[in-house]
Amino acid sequence: MRQVTFGGANSLDNFIARSDHAVDWLLWCDEAAQIMAEFWPTIDTIVMGRKTYDVQRRMTADGVTPEGDYSGVKTYVFSRTLPEGPDGGATIVREDAADFVRRLKAQDGKGICVMGGGDLARSLFEAGLIDRLGLNIHPVLLGSGIPLFHQMTRPIGLELEESRPFKNGCIYASYRVVY
Amino acid sequence: MRRIIVYIATSADGFIARKDGGVDWLDRPRPKGSYGMSEFFASVDTILWGRKTWDEGQARGGGPMSRTLKNYVFTHHPPATAPKGVEYVTEPIPDFARRLRAQPGKDIWIMGGGGIIASFVDAGAVDDFIIHVIPTFIGEGIPLMAPARRTIKLTLASSKAYEDGVVRLHYTPI
Numbered sequence: 386m387r388q389v390t391f392g393g394a395n396s397l398d399n400f401i402a403r404s405d406h407a408v409d410w411l412l413w414c415d416e417a418a419q420i421m422a423e424f425w426p427t428i429d430t431i432v433m434g435r436k437t438y439d440v441q442r443r444m445t446a447d448g449v450t451p452e453g454d455y456s457g458v459k460t461y462v463f464s465r466t467l468p469e470g471p472d473g474g475a476t477i478v479r480e481d482a483a484d485f486v487r488r489l490k491a492q493d494g495k496g497i498c499v500m501g502g503g504d505l506a507r508s509l510f511e512a513g514l515i516d517r518l519g520l521n522i523h524p525v526l527l528g529s530g531i532p533l534f535h536q537m538t539r540p541i542g543l544e545l546e547e548s549r550p551f552k553n554g555c556i557y558a559s560y561r562v563v564y
Numbered sequence: 565m566r567r568i569i570v571y572i573a574t575s576a577d578g579f580i581a582r583k584d585g586g587v588d589w590l591d592r593p594r595p596k597g598s599y600g601m602s603e604f605f606a607s608v609d610t611i612l613w614g615r616k617t618w619d620e621g622q623a624r625g626g627g628p629m630s631r632t633l634k635n636y637v638f639t640h641h642p643p644a645t646a647p648k649g650v651e652y653v654t655e656p657i658p659d660f661a662r663r664l665r666a667q668p669g670k671d672i673w674i675m676g677g678g679g680i681i682a683s684f685v686d687a688g689a690v691d692d693f694i695i696h697v698i699p700t701f702i703g704e705g706i707p708l709m710a711p712a713r714r715t716i717k718l719t720l721a722s723s724k725a726y727e728d729g730v731v732r733l734h735y736t737p738i
Contacts, residue, residue: 397695397718397735398708399578410715510701518576524735526685528714534577537703540589543576545699545729554720558731560576560699 387490390428391499391506392519392559393533400530401502406440410525416551417521424519429457429495432486435464437501438475461485463505483512490514503535511537513564518543524554566665567691568612568672570681571604572708573698573730579705580676585620589702595726599696605629609670614680615639621675636660638680661689682710685737692736693718699729 394411395401402408433441460475463482470477478485482505489497499506499515509515520533542563549557573590574580581587611633613621618637621630635650642652653660661684664672674684684690695708718735725731 397693397733404713410717520576522733524718524720526709526714526716526718528682528709528716529711532578534701537577537701540703541701543699543701543729545725545731548723548725548731550720550723554718556720556723556731556733558697560729 387430387492387494388427388496388516389486389490389499389509389514390424390496390517390519391509391515392517392521393501394521394523394555395533396523396525396527396530398526398528399532399534400527401533403527403530406531410523410527412523412553412555414551414553414555416549417555417557420519420557424498425458427496428498429459430489430497431458431460431500432482432489432497432505433460433462433500434482434502434505435462435467436504438462438464440501442473461489482508483514486514487512502531503533506533507535507537510541510562511539515562517546518560518562520556520558520560522556522558566667566669566671568661568665568674568684568689569608569692569694570674570676570684570690571692571694572674572676572681573696574708575698575700575702575705577701577703578707579702580678580708581706582702583705585616585677585706589698589700592698592728595728595730599726599730599732604673604694607671608633608673610634610636610664610672612672612674612680612684613637614675614677616679617675617677636664638683657683657689658687661687678706678708678710681708682712685709685716686712686714688737690737692721692734695733695735697731697733699731 461478462475463478467477469479543560546559636653638653646652717738721734721736723733
């Protein structure tokens, strides 16, 4: 079965962005880049929500190249408003995200990466579909903002795979999800 | 100088308690050495509590720490009499913190909840954050700090992973 991974950079108090979406507090480091460079070849599919897709399109329009090598990676975007089908390099999906990802997992292929904010991740966690979690916990408290983990209706257990401090004070923590 | 320390456990999704204050998810088998808790307990002689956290703790039996150490309970509506070892505080937190630090003694433990942690953080009165990240999502609950827009930059002083998956993170504010 293909592995589904969710993760990202968060503040110590679990925010991925300020309320106005600002990520001025993000720290760059070679060690995190190295982990991502090792991660990209293990996946061939990215799934994201429409809001994350919008952010990525804005960044691309602004001339910011997304991190990582996307060649050969299939991208699916879940949206109830965009027309279904190909859209640039991505494919818009209107089907229920959990049903769709459950089917993807049953197909042959490499890993699947859940990208972006927590709305999609919440549906997939609640459906028991996310297998691994990777956090880059930043040494900052933001007090408010957009959470990485949205409120969920079920408790979920984790098994720590690894925790590693970076030179810049971030902590990389990876977990296996236990349902 | 005595240090004022936020020493607490959070779920991996960032909560210090369930919405009703419940911390049943902290009842787990502990590895040998209990994350260095006894060393920490020996280094403090004072506990700071928000009123709700205090009342909930007392309703659960209080625990030995609250009986042997000096307890300050922050409240806008102090009861007329305080139990032995307890003092109710209505003083503004920056003044209180300054006064307490100037007194001789061991370190000071902020127990929580999120309200007094936020007030002490915003008063610049926290010297250390020692956060134990428990490998579980509780789904919803009370966040580490009462919400507000802020930017508290921290230095990671140390991190340690325990065999049961708990990660202990020690930060000092910059």
